[in-house]
Amino acid sequence: MATTTTKDQAATPSDVQTTKRGIGEFLLDQRAFVALIVLVIIFSLLSDAFLTPTNLITMTKHVAFNAILALGMLLVIITGGIDLSIGSIVGLSGVVAGVMLQGWQLSIFDTTAYPAVWVVILISLAVGALVGTVNGLLVTKFNVAPFIATLGTLYIARGAALLISDGSTFPRLQGDPATGNTGFSFLGVSRPLGIPTAIWIMVVFALVIWVLITRTPFGRHLYATGGNERAAQLAGVPVRSIKMRVYIISGVCAATAGLIIASELTSAAPQTGNTFELNAIAAVVIGGASLAGGRGTVKGALIGAFVIGFLSDGLVMVGVSTFWQTVIKGLVIVLAVMLDQGQQRLKDARAAAVAAQSVKRELAAARPRTH
Amino acid sequence: MSASTAVDTDVVLRARGVAKVYGGTHALRGVDFEVRRGHVTALIGENGAGKSTLMKILAGVEQPTMGTIELDGEIVAFESPADAVSHGVAIIHQELNLCGNLSISDNIFVGRELKKGMFVDFAAQRAATRALLEHLEEPLEPTTLVGDLRLGQQQLVEIARALSEETRVLIMDEPTSALSATEVRVLFRVIRELTARGVSIIYISHHLDECLELADTAVVLRDGNVVAQAPMADVDLKWIVAQMVGRDESALFAPMSHDPGEPLLEVDNLIVADPDAPERLAVRGVTFTVHAGEVVGVYGLMGAGRTELLESLAGRNAALGGSVVLGDVDLTHASVADRIDAGLVLVPEDRQRDGLVQALSVGRNVALAAVNRFVSGSFIRRTEERAAVDGVSQQVRIKAAGQDAPIGSLSGGNQQKVVIGRALLTRPRLLVLDEPTRGIDVGAKADIFALMAQEARNGIGVLFATSEVSEVLHACDRILVMARGRISAELDPRTTDREQLMAYSDASLPDDAMGATARTDTDSPTTSEDN
Numbered sequence: 001m002a003t004t005t006t007k008d009q010a011a012t013p014s015d016v017q018t019t020k021r022g023i024g025e026f027l028l029d030q031r032a033f034v035a036l037i038v039l040v041i042i043f044s045l046l047s048d049a050f051l052t053p054t055n056l057i058t059m060t061k062h063v064a065f066n067a068i069l070a071l072g073m074l075l076v077i078i079t080g081g082i083d084l085s086i087g088s089i090v091g092l093s094g095v096v097a098g099v100m101l102q103g104w105q106l107s108i109f110d111t112t113a114y115p116a117v118w119v120v121i122l123i124s125l126a127v128g129a130l131v132g133t134v135n136g137l138l139v140t141k142f143n144v145a146p147f148i149a150t151l152g153t154l155y156i157a158r159g160a161a162l163l164i165s166d167g168s169t170f171p172r173l174q175g176d177p178a179t180g181n182t183g184f185s186f187l188g189v190s191r192p193l194g195i196p197t198a199i200w201i202m203v204v205f206a207l208v209i210w211v212l213i214t215r216t217p218f219g220r221h222l223y224a225t226g227g228n229e230r231a232a233q234l235a236g237v238p239v240r241s242i243k244m245r246v247y248i249i250s251g252v253c254a255a256t257a258g259l260i261i262a263s264e265l266t267s268a269a270p271q272t273g274n275t276f277e278l279n280a281i282a283a284v285v286i287g288g289a290s291l292a293g294g295r296g297t298v299k300g301a302l303i304g305a306f307v308i309g310f311l312s313d314g315l316v317m318v319g320v321s322t323f324w325q326t327v328i329k330g331l332v333i334v335l336a337v338m339l340d341q342g343q344q345r346l347k348d349a350r351a352a353a354v355a356a357q358s359v360k361r362e363l364a365a366a367r368p369r370t371h
Numbered sequence: 372m373s374a375s376t377a378v379d380t381d382v383v384l385r386a387r388g389v390a391k392v393y394g395g396t397h398a399l400r401g402v403d404f405e406v407r408r409g410h411v412t413a414l415i416g417e418n419g420a421g422k423s424t425l426m427k428i429l430a431g432v433e434q435p436t437m438g439t440i441e442l443d444g445e446i447v448a449f450e451s452p453a454d455a456v457s458h459g460v461a462i463i464h465q466e467l468n469l470c471g472n473l474s475i476s477d478n479i480f481v482g483r484e485l486k487k488g489m490f491v492d493f494a495a496q497r498a499a500t501r502a503l504l505e506h507l508e509e510p511l512e513p514t515t516l517v518g519d520l521r522l523g524q525q526q527l528v529e530i531a532r533a534l535s536e537e538t539r540v541l542i543m544d545e546p547t548s549a550l551s552a553t554e555v556r557v558l559f560r561v562i563r564e565l566t567a568r569g570v571s572i573i574y575i576s577h578h579l580d581e582c583l584e585l586a587d588t589a590v591v592l593r594d595g596n597v598v599a600q601a602p603m604a605d606v607d608l609k610w611i612v613a614q615m616v617g618r619d620e621s622a623l624f625a626p627m628s629h630d631p632g633e634p635l636l637e638v639d640n641l642i643v644a645d646p647d648a649p650e651r652l653a654v655r656g657v658t659f660t661v662h663a664g665e666v667v668g669v670y671g672l673m674g675a676g677r678t679e680l681l682e683s684l685a686g687r688n689a690a691l692g693g694s695v696v697l698g699d700v701d702l703t704h705a706s707v708a709d710r711i712d713a714g715l716v717l718v719p720e721d722r723q724r725d726g727l728v729q730a731l732s733v734g735r736n737v738a739l740a741a742v743n744r745f746v747s748g749s750f751i752r753r754t755e756e757r758a759a760v761d762g763v764s765q766q767v768r769i770k771a772a773g774q775d776a777p778i779g780s781l782s783g784g785n786q787q788k789v790v791i792g793r794a795l796l797t798r799p800r801l802l803v804l805d806e807p808t809r810g811i812d813v814g815a816k817a818d819i820f821a822l823m824a825q826e827a828r829n830g831i832g833v834l835f836a837t838s839e840v841s842e843v844l845h846a847c848d849r850i851l852v853m854a855r856g857r858i859s860a861e862l863d864p865r866t867t868d869r870e871q872l873m874a875y876s877d878a879s880l881p882d883d884a885m886g887a888t889a890r891t892d893t894d895s896p897t898t899s900e901d902n
Contacts, residue, residue, distance in 0.1 A: 217484040217491055220473070224481045227470035234432065234468045235532075236453030236482035294472035352644030355652045356691035359642050363656040363692075 031339050032286055032303040035332075039307065043314035050317055057195065063309035064198040065090075065257045067302055069276055070283035071209050072253030074301040075246040077284050078213070080226045080293025081139060081146035083247060086254035086280060088157035089131050090273025093124040093258035095161040098170030098268030100124075101184055114179035121187075125255045131157050132251025136244035150247075154277070161270040169269040173262060188264025198260045205253065210298040222246065226293030282329075283308050286336040307332065381407050382444075383571050384429065384460065384540050389438035390595075391424050398424040400595040401438065406540055411562065411572040413586035413603065415579065417615055417784075417814055420592040422575050423465060426542050429573070430462035431455030453482065459539035463529050463546050465575075466723060471518030476500035478517050479532045503531040508557045522549040522721065530558065534565075541565065542573045547581060549809070551672035551838060552873065559585060577811065578839075579608055591615055624820050624845040631662035631848065635698060635832040636684075636715070636801050642692035643676075643683040653679030655856035656693065661801060661832045666823055668847030668864075669836040672876050676856040677836035678720050681805045684834075685717030686710045697801060711740060714800030718790050718807055720836075726790040727778050734760045734774025736789050741796040759796060767792040768818050784815025791819065795826070802826055804835040808842065820846045840869050852876050 027034050044051035069086050076083045100120045104113040115123070131153055138149035175182035190197050213219035221242050224232035233239050257276075262268040285291065286307055287300025311332060315325045384406040391399040399421045406412050416422050427433040429440065431449030439446050442458055449455040452462070469478050476496045485492045485499070500513035509527050511520070517528060526549045533541055543562075547555045562572055562585060576582055582589065582603075589606055591599040591614040599614040643654035653676045661667050671677045682688050684695060686707035694703045700713045710716075719725035727736055737760045738745070745756040760774055767788040771781055778786065787807065794802060804823070808816045823833050823846065837843050843850050843864065850862040852875040860875035 211490075215490040217486065220477055220481050220484055220491060223473055224470045224477075227472035228468070231468035231470050232481065234452050234464065235478075236451070236456065294470070348644070348646075352652070352691055355644065356642045359652055359655050360692050363640055 029343070031343070032288060032300060032307060032336065035286075035336070036303055036307050036310065039310050039314060043310070043318065046318045047314070050314060055317075057199070059310055059313045060306075061196045061198050062313060063305050064196075064202040065261060066276070066279050066283055066309060067202045067305035068205055068253050068257045068260075069280035070287075070301045070305045071205050071298065072246075072250030073277070073280040074284050074287075074289060074296050074298065075209065075213070075222065076146070076250050077281075077289050077291060078222050078226045078293060078296045079243055079246050080229070080291075081243065081246070082150060082281070082291070083132075083135060083250045084147065084150040084277050085131055085135060085153040085157055086250060086257075087273040087276035087278075088154045088161065089128050089251055089254035090258035090261065090276055091270050092131070092157045092161040092164075093128050093255035094262035094268035094272050095165045095170065095270050096127050097121070097124045097184070097259055097262050098173055099164055101173045101175055101181055102170050103179070114176075114181045117175065117181055117183045120181070120184065121259060124259055125252055128251040128253075128255025128258070129248050130251070131254075132248035133244070135251070136247035139247065140240040140243050158270070158274075165268070165270045167270060169267050171267045173266045173268060184263050185266060186263070187260050188262070188266075198264070201256065201260065205256070206298055206302055209249075213298065218242070218245070223294055226295070228294075279308055280305075282333045286333060288340060304336075383408050383442065385441040386425070386429065387439050387441065389425065389428060389435045389440070391421075391428060391433065392436045397595050399428075399435075402592070402595070402597050404590060404597060406571045406573060407588070408571055409566045409569045410587040411566060411574050411585050412588045412590060413582035414573055414575045414590050414592065415582060415611055415615060416592035417782075420615075421595040422592055423544060425592070426462060426544050426573065426575065429455075429540075430460055430542055432462070456483075456536055456538075459537065460542070461533045461536045461538040461540070462542040463533045463544060465544040467522075467525050467529055469517045469525055469528060471516065474514045474516055475504070475511060475520075475528055475531075476513035478528055479503065479535055483536075499535065500531070503535055506534070507531055507554075507561065509554070523551060523554060526550055527554065530561075534561065538570060540571045540573065542575075544575045545577065546574075547576060547578060552840075552876075553672065555581070577808075577816075579611055580841075582611070583608060624817075624842075631665040632830065633663050634660050635663045636661040636834070637696045638684070638693070639696075640693035641680070641683065641690055641695060643679050643688050644691055645679060646682075646688050652691075653688075653856055654683060657853075657856075657858050658693075659851055659858060659861070661834050663800070663832050664827050664830050665849065666827045666833040666835070666847040667849050667851060668843040669834065669851045669853060670838070670840070670843040670872060670876060671836070671853035672838065675853040675876065677838075677853055678805055679856075680853070681717060681803050681834070681836055682719070684710075684715065684803055685719075687717075711797050711799075714798070716740070716794040716797050716799040716802060718787075718794050718802070718804040720805035720809065722783075722786055722790050722809075727786060729778055731778060732775045733764075733769065733771045733778055733781065733789060736778050737763060737769075737774075737792045737796060740793050741798075744796075760792075763792045763796050767795065767822055782811075782815075784811035784818075787811050787815065787819065791822065799831060801832040801834065804833070806837055807835055808837070808839070840872055843872065844869070 040051065049055055069090070072086065073083055097120050100115050100123065104115065106113055135150050135153055138144040138152070139146050173184050175184055187197055192200060213222055221232065221237045224235065224237050225239050225242050229239055258273060261272055283304035284296060284301045285304065287297065287302070287304035289296025289300060308329065311329060312325060315328060320328070382405045386402055386404040388401045388403065389399055390397070390401045402421070402425060404425065414422050414425070424433070428435050431452045431454050434448070440449070441447065442460070447458060449458065449460070455461070470481065473481065479500050480496045485495045497513040504511050504513070507527050507530065509524065511524065517525060520528065526546065530546060546558060550558065566572060574582060574586055586603045589601055589603050589611060590597060591611065593615060637660050639658050641654055641657045642652060645651040645653040655676070657680060669677050669680065679688060683690055686705060686709070690703055694701065696702065697713050697715050702710050702713060702715065705713065728739065731739070734757065738756050741759070742751060742756070745752045745759070757774060764771070769788045769792060770785050778789065781789065791804070791807070802823070807819050823835065827833050835847070844867065845864070847864060850864055850867060850872070851858050852860040852862060852872060854876050862871070862875070
């Protein structure tokens with residue numbers, strides 16, 4: 001899986017990278033990536049089954065859901081916002097797809113419709129976009145704090161999923177040749193070139209979003225909005241429209257993840273995606289983004305998703321209890337953020353000490369002359 | 372009030388009867404104002420006179436409550452800054468508006484990126500940025516993060532951004548407040564090039580000598596009205612000040628005749644890192660003494676290490692070497708709170724960022740550092756706090772609608788007095804002020820200098836840093852000149868002139884080169900003209 005993560009090593013927000021650095025600082029700088037390598041080494045020592053192509057692909061597929069969510073979350077976090085509703089959107093989009101694939105009861109026409117799979121997918125994605133639009137409107141038009149706005153839609157979207165499904169799961173989403181709506185399983189089950197579709201989708205999303213935020217004016221506006229909203233506004237950046245768009249993109253990412261999960265399980269449960277937003281936030285933060293906004297990379301968010309995914313799967317494989325898994329995951333998140341803070345201070349202190357030494361020598365040499 | 376009725380094709384931009392009301396406050400009361408092609412129009416007035424409001428309206432940041440703006444004789448209504456820019460009216464804001472997380476070139480082009488297809492053309496942006504910075508004689512790397520730049524350099528980035536736009540009218544609201552003398556000269560050169568090309572400049576500055584030197588026309592605002600308007604050739608500093616405040620400037624500086632008492636602050640070979648670039652040192656071995664009852668001025672160009680020295684004294688940046696002793700207390704490794712307790716308090720350079728808590732009221736801001744004085748048990752004795760705040764507010768002459776007024780409702784000068792009042796409330800033995808007059812009006816300046824002199828007479832030591840020659844020549848008992856992180860001279864203001872001061876501060880031109888290595892052979896002269 002190293003191919004997708006190293007692909008955008010150079011994806012820094014601004015193409016600024018200094019060159020002269022010690023190996024220690026380099027490792028600290030790339031700590032999320034180092035952590036990932038360390039995890040792989042530890043787990044492959046503890047379990048023979050860990051470092052096998054089959055297992056790596058399986059784990060990456062698990063990572064893909066969270067990575068797709070994290071990519072959307074990344075954009076929101078760069079603007080200084082947060083999107084707590086994505087876990088609920090995962091559930092809602094799955095349920096919407098489920099209800100349509102099972103036969104959409106249109107009571108006013110007194111018929112049951114069986115929309116084609118691509119229609120189902122588009123409508124489900126549109127539902128994600130809709131929730132994102134609501135988030136965006138709440139944040140930009142009604143000045144509701146992102147945390148509160150998306151906390152509200154978290155409940156609303158989950159409630160909607162429960163209402164639509166009446167609390168129960170839609171089983172057997174594979175469709176029926178008789179109604180011409182088969183093929184939904186390709187999202188979660190098929191494997192083009194031996195790689196699950198979910199991974200392909202993750203790669204495509206990552207590339208598109210990477211290009212979007214590093215190469216286009218939208219990307220600059222995104223970082224500017226998060227870095228100094230007022231300055232961005234005065235410079236003519238359409239701050240509101242930028243925020244609208246990130247919440248919509250985040251909603252679509254979440255709906256995509258919801259579809260993949262429903263497709264993989266060939267069933268849709270309204271509770272799916274519960275607390276997924278927290279994993280996505282964790283991935284983005286482990287990847288070096290700042291919740292204050294203005295900082296964060298696609299590479300970081302992806303590595304963060306891999307760290308969380310590999311950690312969970314690895315702990316399961318070596319037989320750590322689920323309770324301890326939760327504790328360890330929390331420790332990793334806190335450690336990541338602490339390292340983030342410590343790194344800069346360490347670097348600064350070392351550079352300053354070196355410079356001070358030379359001046360002290362100089363002063364010692366000069367002292368007999370003056371005074 | 373003047374309103375030229377004759378049709379004048381030379382007028383590019385004209386405001387007619389522009390008024391602006393915020394809540395119940397009349398910031399502008401029907402202003403007529405005109406800008407001529409290729410002219411520099413200086414807009415002068417005390418803080419709160421309405422200068423910034425008028426400029427925000429002209430630049431589309433705000434919309435007038437009443438009145439009209441004409442551009443080339445046609446009525447326009449700018450809906451946004453971008454709208455104004457598209458009409459050729461750009462503004463350099465007083466408070467810096469940059470994104471610290473983006474590079475210099477990203478900041479210059481954000482909102483109007485150079486594009487190749489749907490992508491940003493970074494190479495072109497960098498090249499254009501490099502050319503702009505070279506033109507401003509500030510050869511920074513375009514990919515440097517703006518957050519890593521010093522205040523003065525950030526201001527140059529703002530200026531570069533305005534220059535990168537095709538403008539017909541360029542508004543400069545305090546463009547030099549963080550610039551050194553050399554950088555100001557460069558800016559003036561650039562302004563003259565612009566006017567020669569027919570660009571009109573509206574220039575706002577508290578540095579009246581700058582206005583006198585640069586402007587073709589002076590327009591004086593007071594209380595939201597234009598009170599006077601004249602060709603600059605016909606007026607002098609006295610006239611301007613009289614129009615602004617209705618008093619004489621000779622009263623600006625309090626007389627300096629203090630009897631220094633015991634040595635109060637003793638700094639020995641202090642070394643401090645540059646917080647933005649730790650491999651550079653900001654203070655490279657500084658030794659000096661401040662006595663009780665004495666005002667000491669630290670003069671130096673941008674990058675000389677003034678701010679870093681003062682912030683290190685206040686405990687913000689740890690000393691890498693040397694010692695700081697106040698009275699008989701060794702403060703070298705003390706925390707900020709310990710230093711305040713020991714009697715050393717700093718009034719920081721950037722009051723918006725480091726001085727004020729915007730969410731708190733005027734009174735709460737004043738009480739912030741001394742709040743422990745009013746605590747009994749675990750509660751704050753509110754009446755005592757209020758009384759103390761009232762006392763110190765009167766002492767520093769804060770003009771506010773009471774203690775509960777929001778801090779944002781005060782003018783720059785009054786906000787600065789809030790920060791100074793807070794410092795005094797901690798009962799300091801040594802008051803340290805970094806650029807105490809940055810971006811404040813003449814009246815407030817006079818108040819602050821009088822206050823510093825008064826505190827010194829009361830036996831407090833005062834140490835202040837400034838980049839203004841006139842301040843350091845008139846407002847202190849002793850001058851320390853800094854250059855490249857060292858004290859290059861210690862001078863007596865009574866026997867020192869402007870040229871001498873400039874020479875010492877320029878002694879080894881801070882070349883801003885990264886990682887300037889120690890050079891033992893080019894030590895700046897340690898001159899002592901102290902009696």
